[in-house]
Amino acid sequence: MQRAFKASFAGLMTVTLLSVSALAGPIAPDKVKITDGELKTSLTGKPGSDVKGAEWFKNRKLGNCLACHVNSKMTDEQFHGEIGPPLDGVADRYSEAQLRAIVVNAKAALSDKTLMPGFYVSHYTDPLKKFAGKPILTAEQVEDVVAYLKTLKE
Amino acid sequence: MATKILKSKRFGYAVVGLACAAACATAAFAGPNDNKLTIDGQEYVTELPAPEGSPFDTIYSGWRFRNEATQAMEMDDFDNPGFTNVESGEALWSKVDGEAGKSCASCHNDAAESMKGVRAQMPKWNEKAGKPVTLEQTINGCRENNLKAKPWKWESNEMLSMTAFIGSKSRGMPVKVQTDGPMKSWWEKGKKLYYTRVGQLDMSCAGCHEDNYGKMIRADHLSQGQINGFPTYRSKWQKLGSIHRRFKGCMKNIRAQPYEVGGEEFVALELYVASRGQGLSVESPSVRN
Structure with a gap:
């Protein structure tokens, strides 16, 4: 009797959790649609944190944005890369929807020729096994980075 | 920024320094240096002017992209850490190994003559x-078939010593790999890999x-990825390393599953990359960071 109750309770909980995640979960990488270089809605349905975004931005295993871009506001970090354009004033040049699209999939948002990786893409050719099927950043981290990029005004 | 400089001289220097680090980086570091x-x-x-079919106008050895301290190490064999391996390789050259009771020198005599240009x-x-x-496969082929000795592991100290020793006998000679005839399809395969986005x-x-x-x-100062100096001593590795080790490292950096060391993909890629450096002097063992 007690066991049956436990089992049905667990079943109920599973159903509840599933329905909650189906409603509130972030958009999966392969469901993201970039239109005219824009992605208007937040991947999580919520705004990100610019403070956390700054951390993901400089973290070499996450955004690692300084590998390729100069950001004059991060003067505590040495050696800014020169591959991509400097990000100083990037929020003056691009809207939030454009910034989100570029971070998510620069090849879809800007040009297939860009060297910039897509940070919320799940399909790659021959990835290292531990990264297979996974985007570089989570949906939350993308929103945090977008929130941080929005602060880069001149 | 200008007003801040006026307010505090000390802070001003810092600002100028940082602005320069960002803005002057292009001016100071763009392209190879002139040494x-x-x-x-x-x-x-x-x-030198790029070989036929190259996407470049001019090709440069990776040496030209390193800083002067690293460059200086390669300019003096006493300072070049790779020469420890060259000396070990020289000892291995005349050391009898394997069931046939022979050494490399038994057949190839003086490496300075026989290995010149290899x-x-x-x-x-x-x-x-x-x-x-x-070169690694050639050495192991000789060990197995002629010396009746066990092959060396690709990245072993023995193999690196032998490739450094044999490589040193071609120092200053121009890279000259065959790309036509039976090599053509391998060259094409390597070229395809070179341009394929992975990871x-x-x-x-x-x-x-x-x-x-x-x-x-x-x-990191990006070079043209020339391989005329391998095996190369990298300060990052604190030892010599092979071309395939370098390829593998690059692939891991872009989070791609590396091809097999010694496998057909890396051999094809090695051929194609070598051909992009036709005419550059062999620098084995070179020094990089």
Whole structure:
């Protein structure tokens, strides 16, 4: 009797959790649609944190944005890369929807020729096994980075 | 920024310094430097008009993209850490090994004569194998078939010593790999790999070493990815390493599953990359960071 109750309770909980995640979960990488270089809605349905975004931005295993871009506001970090354009004033040049699209999939948002990786893409050719099927950043981290990029005004 | 400089002289210097670090980086570091590589009075070719079919106008040895301290290490064999391996390789050359009771010297005598130019032509077509072989594979083929000795592991100290020793006998000679005849399809395969984007970062060799050489990728100065100096002593490795080890490292950096060391993909890629450096002087063992 007690066991049956436990089992049905667990079943109920599973159903509840599933329905909650189906409603509130972030958009999966392969469901993201970039239109005219824009992605208007937040991947999580919520705004990100610019403070956390700054951390993901400089973290070499996450955004690692300084590998390729100069950001004059991060003067505590040495050696800014020169591959991509400097990000100083990037929020003056691009809207939030454009910034989100570029971070998510620069090849879809800007040009297939860009060297910039897509940070919320799940399909790659021959990835290292531990990264297979996974985007570089989570949906939350993308929103945090977008929130941080929005602060880069001149 | 200007008003802040006026307010505090000390802070001003800092601001100028940082602004320069960002803005002057392009001016100070763009492209290779103009230094000349001379070892034992011999001048090495580190720059020349690109060979036919190259995407570049001019090709440069990776030496030209390193800082002067690293460059200086390669200019003096006493300072070049790779020469410890050259000496070990010289000892191994005449050391009897294997069931046949022979050493390399039993057949090849003086390496200064017999191994001259060998490195410059690698990978080379091997009629018996029906495919191109690298220097490592040639050495192991000789060990197994002629010395009746166990093959060395690709990245072992013995193998690195032997490739450094044999490579040193081609120093200053121009890279000259065969790309036609039976090598053509391998060259094409290597070229395809060079331009194929792979890994979680979705990058190809060309994305960095063709489109962006001369620029800084964080603290690294991107070269054209020439392989005329291998095996190379890297300060990052604190030892010599092979071409395939370097390829593997690059692939892991872009979070791609590396091809097999000694496998057909890397041999084809080695051939193609070597051909992009036709005419550059062999620098084995070179020094990089």
